[in-house]
Amino acid sequence: MSIERFERPGFVLEPIPSTRVLRLTRNEEPFKKVQELVGVLDEVETQLRLVDRAQYGLLIDTRRVIGRTDPGFERAFRHWRERIVGGFARVAVLVQTPEGREQAARHAEELGGHVFAFDDEAAAVAWLSEVRSSA
Helix, strand or coil: CCCCCCCEEEEEEECCCCCCEEEEEEECCCCCCHHHHHHHHHHHCCCCCCCCCCCEEEEEEECCCCCCCCCHHHHHHHHHHHHHHHHCCEEEEEEHHHHHHHHHHHHHHHHHHCCCEEEEEHHHHHHHHCCCCCC
């Protein structure tokens, strides 16, 4: 089974053509309440269950959003970060700023060696595209 473009307030999930890479883009639309974030991430995670994650790379593009560090959002996102990236062969987090790279690197350390931060989209997609099918 495959994933088609899936769009909700705050996020777009879509396959990158001719690759085994899915792109999850966080757009500028803010979440005013933690419950809004949780609801959308629940839908995203449901879509991600449609693919064999071990056969795919996931590109998380955060370049268009300013991160939030308030405790409620941090707790909610920590839980979802683990659920969303879990099982993927590789995960690249695409960031815009040095501060974003530092934050993504901290999160990647918590999640394991299959998650890396990039500030170059082509390099991130190339790294993710190295995922090989075990079939």
